[in-house]
Amino acid sequence: xxxxxxxxxxxxxxxxxxxxxxxxxxxxxxxxxxxxxxxxxxxxxxxxxxxxxxxxxxxxxxxxxxxxxxxxxxxxxxxxxxxxxxxxxxxxxxxxxxxxxxxxxxxxxxxxxxxxxxxxxxxxxxxxxxxxxxxxxxxxxxxxxxxxxxxxxxxxxxxxxxxxxxxxxxxxxxxxxxxxxxxxxxxxxxxxxxxxxxxxxxxxxxxxxxxxxxxxxxxxxxxxxxxxxxxxxxxxxxxxxxxxxxxxxxxxxxxxxxxxxxxxxxxxxxxxxxxxxxxxxxxxxxxxxxxxxxxxxxxxxxxxxxxxxxxxxxxxxxxxxxxxxxxxxxxxxxxxxxxxxxxxxx
Ligand code: FAD
Ligand code: MG
Numbered sequence: 001x002x003x004x005x006x007x008x009x010x011x012x013x014x015x016x017x018x019x020x021x022x023x024x025x026x027x028x029x030x031x032x033x034x035x036x037x038x039x040x041x042x043x044x045x046x047x048x049x050x051x052x053x054x055x056x057x058x059x060x061x062x063x064x065x066x067x068x069x070x071x072x073x074x075x076x077x078x079x080x081x082x083x084x085x086x087x088x089x090x091x092x093x094x095x096x097x098x099x100x101x102x103x104x105x106x107x108x109x110x111x112x113x114x115x116x117x118x119x120x121x122x123x124x125x126x127x128x129x130x131x132x133x134x135x136x137x138x139x140x141x142x143x144x145x146x147x148x149x150x151x152x153x154x155x156x157x158x159x160x161x162x163x164x165x166x167x168x169x170x171x172x173x174x175x176x177x178x179x180x181x182x183x184x185x186x187x188x189x190x191x192x193x194x195x196x197x198x199x200x201x202x203x204x205x206x207x208x209x210x211x212x213x214x215x216x217x218x219x220x221x222x223x224x225x226x227x228x229x230x231x232x233x234x235x236x237x238x239x240x241x242x243x244x245x246x247x248x249x250x251x252x253x254x255x256x257x258x259x260x261x262x263x264x265x266x267x268x269x270x271x272x273x274x275x276x277x278x279x280x281x282x283x284x285x286x287x288x289x290x291x292x293x294x295x296x297x298x299x300x301x302x303x304x305x306x307x308x309x310x311x312x313x314x315x316x317x318x319x320x321x322x323x324x325x326x327x328x329x330x331x332x333x334x335x336x337x338x339x340x341x342x343x344x345x346x
Contacts, residue, residue, distance in 0.1 A: 028197065028213050033058045037065050038179055039075070039131075040203025046190060047197040047213050057193050061186040065202070068185060071099050072178045074122065074171070081172050085122065089168030092158050100161050102174055102181045102287070109177070109291040110152035113307065116298040117291055118266040122171025123149045128271075130262040131251040137260060143269035150266050176263075179205045180244060180290025187286070204250070207242045207286055224339060225249050225278040225319055233319070233342050234335045238282060244289035246297040247278035263297050274300035280317040281308070282331070288314070301326060 031054035032045040044061055048054040071080045080095040087093050095103075106119035123146040129135040146169075154166035165172070183205045190198045190209055198209035199218065208218035217239045221232030225247045236243065248271070252261035265272040279296040281289040292314065296304030301318055308316040308328045317335060318326040325344045327335060337344065 029054075031055055031058060033062070035062050035065075037062070037069050038073075038182060038202060040179070042203065043199075043201045044186065045199045045201075046195045046209075048195060053193075054195075057190060057195060061189050061200075064185050064189060065182045068098055068178065068182045071096055072102060072174050072181075074125075074173055074175075081174060084163050084165060085171045088165035088170045090164075092156075092162040092164040094162050097161070098181070098185075100163070102178055103155065103163055103172070104157070105181075105287055105291065106174065106177050107152065107155055107157075109295055113295045113299060115152055115266055116303075117176065117295040118150060118152045119172055119174060119177065120150050120152045120155055120165070120170055121176070121264055121266055122173035123169065124264045124266070124269055125173045125175065125262075126171065128260070128262075128264065130253060130260060130271075135253045135260075137255055147266075147269050150269075152266075176246075176294035177287060177291045179203060180242075180285075180287040183207050183242065183286035183290075205242070205244050205286055205290060208238050209240065211239050221338075222280055222317060222335070223247065223249075223278070224342075226323065226341075231339070233339045234317075234325070234337045236282065236317075236331075236335050241282055241284060242286040242289045243280060243282050244286060244293045245278055245280040246293035249278070263294060265298050272298045274298075275320045276300055276304070276318055277321060278317075278319045279304060281314060282316070283314040292316070 028047040028049055029051060030045055030047055031051060034043040044058050046054055070076060073079050074081055080099045084093045109117040110119060127138045127142060127146050149167060149169040154170050156164045156166060179202050183200055183202050186200050187207045187209060196210045197213050200207040206220055211217055217237040219235050219237055220243045222234045222236060224231045224233035246263055248261040252259050261271045263272050276297055279293050281292045283289050296316055299307060301320060304318060305326060308314050315328045315331045323342045325342050
């Protein structure tokens with residue numbers, strides 16, 4: 001992972017952290033720890049009277065994320081996802097409930113978005129190599145060649161837990177959804193342990209458990225997509241919800257003055273370009289928010305907003321070029337703009 005990307009992840013962490021401090025109170029102390037997994041910076045903070053128990057909970061959460069990464073990473077040779085990729089066009093592969101849940105959810109979002117969200121995006125992610133030492137602008141013929149292998153309908157399910165990719169050359173990549181699953185898994189552990197106040201931040205996939213210890217909602221900063229230095233453009237208050245953002249500032253490289261970022265439009269094979277700069281989803285489940293933030297980014301303002309408005313309990317903030325901010329109907333009046341350069345469009 002490049003240093004530039006790591007710095008951005010670290011800055012996202014600082015933004016959230018700023019709002020954590022006022023939550024401390026003398027009865028419950030904040031236990032916090034960070035780690036580097038899923039190719040990003042992770043931070044877990046929880047409030048408890050029992051420091052040793054709090055530290056044990058955090059350890060268990062990191063172990064759970066480690067397990068999920070071992071199963072779903074394309075960067076781990078013997079992960080279940082790589083096993084499915086290896087047998088593409090050949091055989092069904094039996095996988096764990098974790099991987100199956102993410103794959104079925106990813107497939108459902110692919111169907112819902114007509115393939116704008118695509119868990120079979122692997123060949124294009126590899127070709128562009130964005131965020132790796134191999135990043136480059138591929139030739140058009142190379143893109144056209146791999147586009148043959150990115151049809152999500154080629155993901156076949158059999159029985160409870162078997163998956164096969166129809167064509168040799170297809171490859172899964174769960175980078176747009178698995179962080180959300182990990183965030184939900186960690187939330188489940190924290191709730192089961194009876195912890196009432198926690199903030200989970202998996203490289204910008206944020207879950208706020210309960211309220212702050214003073215009984216007020218959590219304040220989550222929404223990153224200013226034009227300022228990679230880590231300033232927020234606005235603040236949203238949430239309780240027991242998740243906030244997930246997809247943006248073009250997270251992983252990208254510049255070539256000849258043009259920005260090539262990591263969210264790829266599966267229809268063109270190029271980084272998605274439709275005027276959207278960032279898409280933030282606010283809802284109850286982080287796997288849905290993760291898949292939807294990537295989906296809305298690719299669908300664009302009109303189709304993306306229509307999709308969100310059709311879904312119960314899901315809200316979004318879409319920022320476009322020109323610093324225009326579009327809010328779904330349930331968010332009107334809830335985003336406090338912190339930077340006058342942004343304009344909320346009604
Ligand atoms: P999102 O918008 O949520 O996702 C964008 C990512 O989804 C892209 O990076 C790509 O992976 C994929 N994607 C692109 N276009 C689409 C599309 N149209 N539909 C669906 N998916 C799409 N990074 C490292 O540098 N090194 C690692 O070892 C590493 N391991 C990881 C292991 C796991 C299990 C996961 C979940 C992520 C890992 N990552 C790693 C990070 C990963 O490569 C992505 O960069 C990251 O998940 C992007 O998340 P996001 O929230 O920034 O963007
Ligand atoms: Mg996503």
